[in-house]
Every structure is written in structure tokens, then in C-alpha cells.
Amino acid sequence: MRIALDAMGGDHAPTPIVIGAVQAVAADPELTVVLVGDLAQIEPILAQQSGPMERLEIFHCSQVVGMQESPVDALRKKPDNSISRSWQLLAERKVDGIVSAGHTGAMVAGGMRLKRYLPKVRRPGIATIMPTIKGPCVILDVGANITPKPLHLLQYAVMGSQFAKHLLQKEVPTIGLMNVGEEAGKGNELAKVTHDLFLASPLKDRFIGNIEGRDIHRGVCDVVITDGFVGNVMLKVCEGIFEFLMKMFSNEVLGSLNVERPQAQLAMKNLIDRYDYSSFGGAPLLGIDGVCIICHGSSRERAIKNAISVASQHVRSGVNQRITEELDSLPSLGSDDE
Amino acid sequence: MRIALDAMGGDHAPTPIVIGAVQAVAADPELTVVLVGDLAQIEPILAQQSGPMERLEIFHCSQVVGMQESPVDALRKKPDNSISRSWQLLAERKVDGIVSAGHTGAMVAGGMRLKRYLPKVRRPGIATIMPTIKGPCVILDVGANITPKPLHLLQYAVMGSQFAKHLLQKEVPTIGLMNVGEEAGKGNELAKVTHDLFLASPLKDRFIGNIEGRDIHRGVCDVVITDGFVGNVMLKVCEGIFEFLMKMFSNEVLGSLNVERPQAQLAMKNLIDRYDYSSFGGAPLLGIDGVCIICHGSSRERAIKNAISVASQHVRSGVNQRITEELDSLPSLGSDDE
Numbered sequence: 001m002r003i004a005l006d007a008m009g010g011d012h013a014p015t016p017i018v019i020g021a022v023q024a025v026a027a028d029p030e031l032t033v034v035l036v037g038d039l040a041q042i043e044p045i046l047a048q049q050s051g052p053m054e055r056l057e058i059f060h061c062s063q064v065v066g067m068q069e070s071p072v073d074a075l076r077k078k079p080d081n082s083i084s085r086s087w088q089l090l091a092e093r094k095v096d097g098i099v100s101a102g103h104t105g106a107m108v109a110g111g112m113r114l115k116r117y118l119p120k121v122r123r124p125g126i127a128t129i130m131p132t133i134k135g136p137c138v139i140l141d142v143g144a145n146i147t148p149k150p151l152h153l154l155q156y157a158v159m160g161s162q163f164a165k166h167l168l169q170k171e172v173p174t175i176g177l178m179n180v181g182e183e184a185g186k187g188n189e190l191a192k193v194t195h196d197l198f199l200a201s202p203l204k205d206r207f208i209g210n211i212e213g214r215d216i217h218r219g220v221c222d223v224v225i226t227d228g229f230v231g232n233v234m235l236k237v238c239e240g241i242f243e244f245l246m247k248m249f250s251n252e253v254l255g256s257l258n259v260e261r262p263q264a265q266l267a268m269k270n271l272i273d274r275y276d277y278s279s280f281g282g283a284p285l286l287g288i289d290g291v292c293i294i295c296h297g298s299s300r301e302r303a304i305k306n307a308i309s310v311a312s313q314h315v316r317s318g319v320n321q322r323i324t325e326e327l328d329s330l331p332s333l334g335s336d337d338e
Numbered sequence: 339m340r341i342a343l344d345a346m347g348g349d350h351a352p353t354p355i356v357i358g359a360v361q362a363v364a365a366d367p368e369l370t371v372v373l374v375g376d377l378a379q380i381e382p383i384l385a386q387q388s389g390p391m392e393r394l395e396i397f398h399c400s401q402v403v404g405m406q407e408s409p410v411d412a413l414r415k416k417p418d419n420s421i422s423r424s425w426q427l428l429a430e431r432k433v434d435g436i437v438s439a440g441h442t443g444a445m446v447a448g449g450m451r452l453k454r455y456l457p458k459v460r461r462p463g464i465a466t467i468m469p470t471i472k473g474p475c476v477i478l479d480v481g482a483n484i485t486p487k488p489l490h491l492l493q494y495a496v497m498g499s500q501f502a503k504h505l506l507q508k509e510v511p512t513i514g515l516m517n518v519g520e521e522a523g524k525g526n527e528l529a530k531v532t533h534d535l536f537l538a539s540p541l542k543d544r545f546i547g548n549i550e551g552r553d554i555h556r557g558v559c560d561v562v563i564t565d566g567f568v569g570n571v572m573l574k575v576c577e578g579i580f581e582f583l584m585k586m587f588s589n590e591v592l593g594s595l596n597v598e599r600p601q602a603q604l605a606m607k608n609l610i611d612r613y614d615y616s617s618f619g620g621a622p623l624l625g626i627d628g629v630c631i632i633c634h635g636s637s638r639e640r641a642i643k644n645a646i647s648v649a650s651q652h653v654r655s656g657v658n659q660r661i662t663e664e665l666d667s668l669p670s671l672g673s674d675d676e
Contacts, residue, residue, distance in 0.1 A: 132582070213576075214574040234551065240556060264602070
């Protein structure tokens with residue numbers, strides 16, 4: 001198993017990124033990580049680490065896409081950047097998967113540029129895993145495809161279901177369509193047409209219909225389908241409100257305690273570790289031929305280690321093969337896309 | 339000051355709704371509430387209450403719009419329903435404002451039917467007030483206008499700003515546009531065109547540009563503008579995650595305590611009372627000629643009392659006059675609407 005890691009991507013790169021890779025190979029004896037980035041920066045960090053260093057390779061490249069750059073411009077002007085080089089390693093099958101905490105838009109654009117999608121996939125989508133009262137659920141798309149067609153959303157349901165089945169152990173994953181009300185006929189044109197498309201598709205038995213924003217955390221379904229604009233806003237709203245409520249809770253509830261404050265702080269730290277929306281293991285870009293995990297820009301050691309672990313689980317699960325088979329079994333729905 | 343209250347609207351109507359009205363008139367000596375609904379149900383509830391009963395009137399009507407009904411059908415088939423009758427009282431200027439915890443879609447449809455908008459207003463929008471680390475902010479639209487035009491969003495910024503100024507005491511309210519990234523040029527077509535329209539408008543000095551979902555609770559601006567689809571999903575996601583996190587906190591953090599658990603529970607109850615997204619004082623439908631407050635379906639006494647209080651503050655503030663003046667001062671932007 002070989003995973004390429006963009007060593008230069010993320011707000012805190014490269015040190016915690018490289019250390020996350022060291023931790024990942026230490027935890028998985030079959031794993032090799034290829035650190036993609038500036039040799040001169042990576043080598044001194046590695047020199048200070050111990051572990052199975054023979055399973056850490058460096059693929060040198062000289063450029064980095066800045067977090068504020070326009071992705072398309074940056075990829076064009078900086079051909080030797082760590083994101084493009086990671087994609088190239090994947091395209092040449094020199095690695096099984098790639099992981100980056102760098103510029104999300106550039107990661108997606110890098111993949112779109114190569115257009116190495118799974119057969120029949122029209123557009124890749126970013127999936128994220130969200131906690132609910134009944135365990136994790138998959139939400140997609142959260143930002144790869146801002147103005148999708150209904151067929152894209154149907155394909156996302158296939159991808160998300162296979163991901164939920166093989167990586168989250170949901171035997172028969174149920175699917176919900178994000179909307180402004182539960183009744184059929186609700187919502188904007190995209191939601192209405194997509195709702196009908198689901199009902200006319202082989203997915204209809206697992207389609208629970210429209211769901212509302214409050215239903216996600218209640219765990220009403222295993223896979224939530226939405227367009228990349230709404231999904232991206234939703235995901236970041238969750239991040240913001242989590243941060244806000246943790247602060248309020250810490251100030252007001254923990255602040256009300258005296259002798260038992262330490263144990264409450266410990267319980268809260270555990271809760272934050274589990275639910276912090278900004279430190280989750282990373283979001284897979286589904287629909288590409290290979291595995292690509294996009295991490296939050298604020299990722300540090302633990303998030304990177306988790307993301308590399310998710311990437312190798314993803315490779316081992318064979319979920320891409322299952323996605324291809326299920327897409328193949330869908331009746332042809334014509335070409336409503338470019 | 340006369341406010342009509344839909345006594346039949348909401349999951350728990352009519353008892354807690356009517357009691358909320360009794361509490362509201364007790365708290366405001368200049369207020370009369372007109373209870374719109376079934377006399378036979380309202381009278382026995384009032385008979386058990388004490389307070390300034392002379393300032394509680396009943397406007398009898400025989401029908402109710404069910405929470406699951408199609409709003410347009412229901413308004414047509416049930417002409418004597420409490421929502422339509424409330425709007426009628428407003429249109430005839432027999433009341434200054436209306437409040438309902440009934441069917442949101444029917445409330446909006448009732449207002450659209452009468453089309454009693456403020457001068458120049460193209461479409462009313464539902465505003466909601468959300469807590470942030472820097473105090474409350476206004477978000478609109480959260481569901482009245484699912485597929486708005488850019489001009490509608492510009493008008494929402496005017497309405498939201500005037501509301502923030504006169505009801506939330508924000509001297510110079512700043513405005514942000516909900517998007518998937520901060521940079522200009524981000525997002526779907528609506529977001530891109532609206533961004534440029536803001537920059538070309540007299541609002542540009544208070545426009546901070548695009549914001550992301552996580553920025554709301556960080557309090558980066560006073561007024562958040564978005565389309566009704568995204569706004570509605572966002573609002574309900576907040577409600578769901580609040581419910582989820584409070585349950586997790588309660589189980590894990592409060593569950594870790596022994597002797598100090600009661601004081602932590604009290605602090606948590608206070609926090610929930612302040613931030614519970616489902617029990618806020620209600621969402622104003624801005625842009626109509628009059629005041630209309632839409633409450634959460636789950637509203638009980640306190641939420642109804644608060645909503646009536648918000649309605650009367652809204653009337654007293656003269657904010658509608660300010661909205662009209664500011665819309666008048668905008669250069670004509672042509673007719674991009676029906």
C-alpha cells in the first residue's frame with residue numbers, strides 16, 4: 001500500500017504533516033508514504049523522527065499552491081507544485097491514494113484536470129462523514145460540484161452508499177435528499193427533479209425522500225445528498241456552531257464548577273476529540289479512479305495520520321470497484337451533462 | 339398596539355399559545371392581543387387564566403391549516419382558516435402585526451396572496467436572529483424565497499440592515515454574502531452576480547464580501563444574506579446540531595460529574611434557554627406592510643410571549659418606514675423580476 005502525502009499542504013505544513021506520516025507508517029506495517037514536497041524542508045523534519053523510516057519516501061517538488069491562490073491559475077503557473085505532483089503519482093499508478101491538507105479547490109481542480117474518473121462517473125464529489133445520534137453518516141457533495149445536474153446527485157447517492165456500506169459498515173444504507181421540507185414537490189428546481197429521478201431509479205427502495213437540515217444529526221439516513229454549494233455551507237456552519245457552542249459550554253457550564261471541573265474538562269476534551277468538525281480524518285473525493293482524501297487546512301499530526309489511515313482503508317475496501325458495478329447496473333439515463 | 343395571534347397554529351395549539359398571549363398582555367400595558375381561532379376552544383382556556391383579560395379579544399374562525407397540508411391548497415379550500423383571517427386583520431389595519439406558530443409555508447403564502455408589500459419591495463424574506471460570539475446577527479432569507487434574483491438579495495440586505503440597526507442596536511450594520519469561499523468570483527451564478535451587485539450599490543461600504551458557513555457564529559458581520567433554500571437548510575442544521583451537541587454534553591460531560599452535577603445542569607439549562615434554536619422569539623417576515631412574526635411549530639408559552647413582544651417592538655421601532663426610505667434611495671436597478 002502506497003499513499004502519497006502532500007507534505008506542503010495545510011496551514012501548519014510541513015512539520016505536523018510530516019510527523020503525521022511518520023505516525024501513520026508506524027501504525028500500519030504494510031504502508032509506505034511518499035512525502036511530496038520540498039526535500040530541503042522535509043529531510044530535517046524526518047531526521048528528528050524515529051520509526052520505520054524505510055517506508056517514508058520523499059518525492060521532491062519545488063512549488064506550493066498557496067491557500068489564497070486561485071486554483072486554476074496556481075496549477076497552471078506552478079507546474080511543479082505538490083498537489084499536481086501527487087495527482088501525477090496517482091495517475092501513473094505509483095501510489096494507490098493521495099492525501100492533502102492543502103488548497104481544497106486546487107485538489108479538486110487537479111483531479112478534474114487529469115479527468116481520471118471511474119467509468120461512467122460524470123463528476124467527482126467530496127464526501128464528508130458527520131456524527132449523528134445514530135452513528136456516522138455520509139454527506140455529499142460538500143464542495144466539488146457547485147452547480148450539479150440531477151444525474152450527478154444520483155451518482156453521488158451510489159458513491160455515498162457504497163462508501164457507507166464498505167467503510168462505515170452500514171448494511172443497507174438509506175439515502176435522503178437535502179431539501180427545505182419533507183413533502184415531494186418541495187424545494188428548488190434541482191431538488192424537485194432529483195427527487196423524481198431517485199424515485200424512478202433502482203435506488204428508490206433505499207431512498208427515504210426529502211430530509212431537512214435538522215434531520216442530519218438525528219440520524220434519519222446514512223447518506224445525505226446535496227449540491228456542493230449547500231453541502232459546503234452546511235459543513236462549515238457545523239464547524240462554526242461547534243466552535244461556538246464549545247466556547248459557550250466551557251465558559252458557562254464548566255465555569256460553574258469548582259472541585260469537579262478537571263473531570264468535566266477531560267470529558268469535554270474527549271467529546272471535542274471525537275466531534276471536532278475541523279479535525280475529522282478528511283473527506284474523500286469520490287468518483288475518481290484511485291483514492292483521494294482532502295483534509296481540513298488546519299490539520300495537524302493526528303488528523304493527517306487519520307486521513308492516511310482512511311485512505312488505506314478506502315483502497316483495501318475495494319469500494320471503487322463496487323461503485324463502478326453499481327453505476328453499470330443503473331439504466332442509462334441519457335446524457336444531461338457535457 | 340394591537341397584535342393578532344393565530345391561536346390555532348403550532349404543534350401544541352391552542353393552550354400554550356393562548357397562555358403566551360395572556361403573559362404578553364400582562365407584561366405590556368399598551369398591548370391588546372386578538373386571538374384568531376375557534377371561540378369554543380379559546381374561551382375555556384381564557385376562563386382559567388387571570389390577568390388583563392379586557393386586552394384579550396377573540397376573532398372567531400372555524401378552520402385551521404394543518405402542519406402537513408399543501409399551503410396553497412389549504413388556503414384555497416379553507417377560506418375561514420386562522421392564518422388567512424390574521425392576514426386579513428392586518429390588511430384591514432385592524433391590527434399592527436400578526437404572529438403565528440402555524441404552517442410557515444401557509445403564513446408566507448397568505449402574505450404573498452395579499453401582496454401587501456412595502457413600496458418597492460419585490461419579495462418578502464424571512465429573517466432569523468442567530469447568536470454569535472459577538473452578539474446576535476440577522477440571517478435572511480431562511481425560506482420565503484427559494485429561488486431569488488440578485489435584486490431580491492440586495493433588498494434583503496437593506497431590510498436586514500434596518501432590522502439590525504433598529505431592533506438589535508447595531509449602529510452601522512455590516513453585511514456578508516453566504517458563499518463557499520471568501521474570494522470574489524466564488525460560488526454559483528446567483529452568488530457571483532449578487533456579489534457584484536452589492537459592490538455596485540450604495541451598500542458597498544458596509545458589505546464585507548463573501549463569507550463562509552463557519553463565519554456566522556464567529557460574528558464576522560451583522561447581516562448574513564443568502565437564498566431561501568440555503569438559509570432554510572442552514573437554520574435547520576443549526577437546530578439539529580444544537581440538539582445533538584446538548585445531548586452529547588449532557589450524557590458525557592454532565593454524566594462525568596457527581597456532587598456538582600446540579601449546578602452544571604442549571605448552567606446548562608440557562609444556556610439552552612438562551613440559544614435553543616427552536617425556541618427563539620420568532621422570525622419576522624420582512625418586506626410586508628405591517629409586522630408578521632413566524633414562530634417555530636414547537637413554540638410554547640415563552641416563545642409565543644417573546645414573539646408577541648418582538649412584534650410590538652418591531653411596530654414601535656418604525657423599521658418599516660426606514661426600509662422604505664432606504665429602498666427609495668437605491669438607484670433604480672431595472673426590473674429583473676416578474
